[in-house]
Amino acid sequence: MASDKDRFVYTRRQALRLGAAALGITAAARIFPAFAADAISSATISTAGETVSGGKYKKKGPYRIGFSNGFSGNTWRTECLASIKKEAGQQKDLADLIIVDGQGDITKQVNDIESLISQNVDAILCIANSGSAVAPVLRDATKQGIVTVPFNLPVDGEAWTAYIGTDPEKKGFALGKWLREAVGESAKIVALGGLPGNSYTASAWAGAKKALDGSNIQVLAFKDASWEEDKAKVVMADLIAAYPDIDGVWCDGSQDGAGAMKALLAAKKPLVPVTGDDYNGLLKLYMEQAANYPKFKIGLLSEPTWESVVALRTALKFLHGEDAPKKQIIEPKLITAENYKSYVRPDLPDGVFVDSDLSDDELKQLFKA
Amino acid sequence: MTTGAESLPTHFARILALVNRMGAVWIAVIALYVVSGLVSPGMFHVDQVLNILQVSAFLGVVATGQTLALLVGGIDVSVAGVVTMSNIVSTSVMVGHSETMLSGIAICLLIAAVVGLINGWMITILRVTPLVATLAMNSILFGAALVYTGGAPHGTVSPGFLVFGQGHLIGLPVSTLCWLAIALAMVWLTQKTVFGRRLYAVGANPVAARLVGIAVRRTVTAAYILSSIMAALGGLLLTSYIGSPSLGIGDQFLLTSIAAVVVGGTALNGGVGSIFATIGGTLFITELNSFTNIVSVSTGTQFVLQGAIIALSVLLYRLIGAKRAVS
Numbered sequence: 001m002a003s004d005k006d007r008f009v010y011t012r013r014q015a016l017r018l019g020a021a022a023l024g025i026t027a028a029a030r031i032f033p034a035f036a037a038d039a040i041s042s043a044t045i046s047t048a049g050e051t052v053s054g055g056k057y058k059k060k061g062p063y064r065i066g067f068s069n070g071f072s073g074n075t076w077r078t079e080c081l082a083s084i085k086k087e088a089g090q091q092k093d094l095a096d097l098i099i100v101d102g103q104g105d106i107t108k109q110v111n112d113i114e115s116l117i118s119q120n121v122d123a124i125l126c127i128a129n130s131g132s133a134v135a136p137v138l139r140d141a142t143k144q145g146i147v148t149v150p151f152n153l154p155v156d157g158e159a160w161t162a163y164i165g166t167d168p169e170k171k172g173f174a175l176g177k178w179l180r181e182a183v184g185e186s187a188k189i190v191a192l193g194g195l196p197g198n199s200y201t202a203s204a205w206a207g208a209k210k211a212l213d214g215s216n217i218q219v220l221a222f223k224d225a226s227w228e229e230d231k232a233k234v235v236m237a238d239l240i241a242a243y244p245d246i247d248g249v250w251c252d253g254s255q256d257g258a259g260a261m262k263a264l265l266a267a268k269k270p271l272v273p274v275t276g277d278d279y280n281g282l283l284k285l286y287m288e289q290a291a292n293y294p295k296f297k298i299g300l301l302s303e304p305t306w307e308s309v310v311a312l313r314t315a316l317k318f319l320h321g322e323d324a325p326k327k328q329i330i331e332p333k334l335i336t337a338e339n340y341k342s343y344v345r346p347d348l349p350d351g352v353f354v355d356s357d358l359s360d361d362e363l364k365q366l367f368k369a
Numbered sequence: 370m371t372t373g374a375e376s377l378p379t380h381f382a383r384i385l386a387l388v389n390r391m392g393a394v395w396i397a398v399i400a401l402y403v404v405s406g407l408v409s410p411g412m413f414h415v416d417q418v419l420n421i422l423q424v425s426a427f428l429g430v431v432a433t434g435q436t437l438a439l440l441v442g443g444i445d446v447s448v449a450g451v452v453t454m455s456n457i458v459s460t461s462v463m464v465g466h467s468e469t470m471l472s473g474i475a476i477c478l479l480i481a482a483v484v485g486l487i488n489g490w491m492i493t494i495l496r497v498t499p500l501v502a503t504l505a506m507n508s509i510l511f512g513a514a515l516v517y518t519g520g521a522p523h524g525t526v527s528p529g530f531l532v533f534g535q536g537h538l539i540g541l542p543v544s545t546l547c548w549l550a551i552a553l554a555m556v557w558l559t560q561k562t563v564f565g566r567r568l569y570a571v572g573a574n575p576v577a578a579r580l581v582g583i584a585v586r587r588t589v590t591a592a593y594i595l596s597s598i599m600a601a602l603g604g605l606l607l608t609s610y611i612g613s614p615s616l617g618i619g620d621q622f623l624l625t626s627i628a629a630v631v632v633g634g635t636a637l638n639g640g641v642g643s644i645f646a647t648i649g650g651t652l653f654i655t656e657l658n659s660f661t662n663i664v665s666v667s668t669g670t671q672f673v674l675q676g677a678i679i680a681l682s683v684l685l686y687r688l689i690g691a692k693r694a695v696s
Contacts, residue, residue: 050614073511073616074520075520077520079521196668197669202461221662222667223665228618229611230610230611230614230615230618231621234692239663242409242411244411259611266535267420281613309387349611349613349614350613351521351614366519367522368521
């Protein structure tokens, strides 16, 4: 067992090292073809939209960069913050990274960004609480010559310098396609989403429905489970009562997937194919239970926490006068039974998102594990 | 001997009297259950009944404490923060070991008691409005959980602790049995003890209560301490149900705990209500969630349905109560 575990850790470290090197290459590149190289870990970055010229943003360092984080308080954001702080420490011409927290409040985030503008920062990074609410203030900042890089969640229009993130519809489609193959053409599935009304789940589910089109797969229910294990477990327990035969579960986040699988276990039902992201809890559950339930399969696409690193590097590129693409779309590699051992972290808490540029020791320190 | 003409209204009045004594919410609980079972037969399965009872326990324990806060004319919105605190603290103290289980539970209850004491102190000595005082405490607790974990909660519960949230005893979920034990203890406390009568007296009229020699401050503070402790117990049961920490776990109780109590018939301005009715209120809210999970409606429709059914049910049994008062 010990040797197995060591091997997995080594494999993952190796993957990360390769990935980090690859990101270094992409960071140095001036021309942006479709990024064939790995970014960090095993994801790739493709580009969309025109190439934005860095000439007009060119400035002499050292730079001051602001990061308006919509809220903190889940482990994804915690790792994202840890990654950007680590990266900031390694950028010699970055004098100051000012991080402001919107506390989940749309208005506060707009005020936060206004205060960053008044502090004369050179660039503003942002994960928006509302893609429409921050659009005008980012436009103002861009007009004033500040580099603006929203990432992770899209911002309306294109009045910002560049955007970095995954494509939720594409991810939802890929997860739907995987689930379709895993459960067969005439299965019955349920779908669990994130916070009620969030646009990420809406896009991902729209993608998934396209992937399921043309099959006889019956979607018994689509419910929001807030990306919380406890809520997903409660919702799934109700769905199990209403629909005793559920052949698969589509989720856009693995907290939902883990909660759903725990509900099946509590109801003494066999585990079934499930989709999600790189939340360690579901990977650990798969590692523990795969042998007991032959039909239990995972198809996962990460939402990399190192998006913040790419955003910071992109902002610095513009400040150096280099060109960069308008949109960088991160395309994570599908995690399945075949490769999950490179990702699962049995020695770390369930809440860890494993697609991280942080080293094992850094993750352990962050999670006090 | 009564004539047939007299017996019908007499029986009706008796039934109404009985319903009113039990809490009219129980009619709503039964009616909603029958309707949801007709719409989705899955609701009638024994497994689903047990599932609803199991899930009700988390809200039920928190709402039991909330009832005490409302009875003294207050409100405790810090229960959300206390649930999150107990989830984060218990998992980080237990870290999956058996020998740390009791200390994990004890530390949570101790912190909760201190939280309740500070709430009571802010409300009775500093004269801060209960809503504002407990909202501030809720914010402090969430912030403290963020600082304590650095946003990265770790740990897991002791293996033996899982039985409280996931186990079964004599065919019933252990969480339900815990809830009933706590709720019945509080029924006894509020109905059969001097302290219980003081709670009602203070909530109905604090000035009159003080004039007859009741230690109003001490009674109110005790209610908040009990409310906090029960929120921690509810949080511990929920933690046992899921086994791992989550920073957003308590948020759901901020309003649902108040809804369960008010749907049960406890007055928001104090002095009227019962723990027994809160059991009904809790079952009603959980049934409603479960029903709207099962029927094929969108999340938006789910919220509209929940709001409309809560409002309708409160209206309905207020009418029943009024009818009895007239008869």
